[in-house]
Amino acid sequence: MRQRNKLFPAVAFVAITALTVHFAVVILSLTPDNPVKNRHQDAINKYTDPLFTQNWMLFAPNPVSQHRNLSAQARIANPQSGEITETEWVDITGPLIKEKQENRISSEAIVARHIISGLRAYLSKDKGRQRDGEKMLQRAASTALAHHWSDQDIREVRLRIITQAVPSFQERYLPDDSIQRNFHESDWLPFAPAEEEWPR
Incomplete structure (x- = not known):
């Protein structure tokens, strides 16, 4: 039971870190062009395309x-x-x-x-x-x-x-x-x- 209690914070830390990185990359991919996005464009595309891409061409104009x-x-x-x-x-x-x-x-x-x-x-x-x-x-x-x-x-x-x-x-x-x-x-x-x- 004690070992399980010690393992939980480590698992929670890894999960929170992974989610933070995921959402940071997705949000960065949706932002307008900027120096950080341009520098890491290839890595961002490899991560987000095709599952997390968003095509806004459905909407006007x-x-x-x-x-x-x-x-x-x-x-x-x-x-x-x-x-x-x-x-x-x-x-x-x-x-x-x-x-x-x-x-x-x-x-x-x-x-x-x-x-x-x-x-x-x-x-x-x-x-x-x-x-x-x-x-x-x-x-x-x-x-x-x-x-x-x-x-x-x-x-x-x-x-x-x-x-x-x-x-x-x-x-x-x-x-x-x-x-x-x-x-x-x-x-x-x-x-x-x-x-x-x-x-x-």
């Missing part, structure tokens, strides 16, 4: 103006002949968003945030962030395609990011196919699925 979707295709090897064939494009984000809307605390919500963060990094102007984003999307697409073609020998994957402008209020009744879309395709990347379970 700068609401979200475009939607991004991730698709992927694979190169599959024939087990008998070794011939490589390219598959059709598979929508990666659509099924995740549908599952997330039906169950807000599902594992699909975590994967969707991972993909959104990867898309944001991949399309940034910073070369280091582009490489990080490509790795995140490569892993997500490889894992999704591994479940889609579970009995196939997948060798490589290719990413396609579809950016579609959100219509203005006056154009809200126009059909989706009348709105301009931009396509960005990656090079072929090695097949690199995640080891942990992917939401089905």
Whole structure:
């Protein structure tokens, strides 16, 4: 009993310190640009992105103006002949968003945030962030395609990011196919699925 009483202050100290550091980093990430934030920007981004990021573009005066979707295709090897064939494009984000809307605390919500963060990094102007984003999307697409073609020998994957402008209020009744879309395709990347379970 005495040993337990001695252990409690140490555990409480560690927990309070961890929470203090966590909230300090999150608050610092939300502050306007300042010397401390600029000096530690990389460490702050690595800690907060993707789970603790906050996107304020939902609100005026700068609401979200475009939607991004991730698709992927694979190169599959024939087990008998070794011939490589390219598959059709598979929508990666659509099924995740549908599952997330039906169950807000599902594992699909975590994967969707991972993909959104990867898309944001991949399309940034910073070369280091582009490489990080490509790795995140490569892993997500490889894992999704591994479940889609579970009995196939997948060798490589290719990413396609579809950016579609959100219509203005006056154009809200126009059909989706009348709105301009931009396509960005990656090079072929090695097949690199995640080891942990992917939401089905």
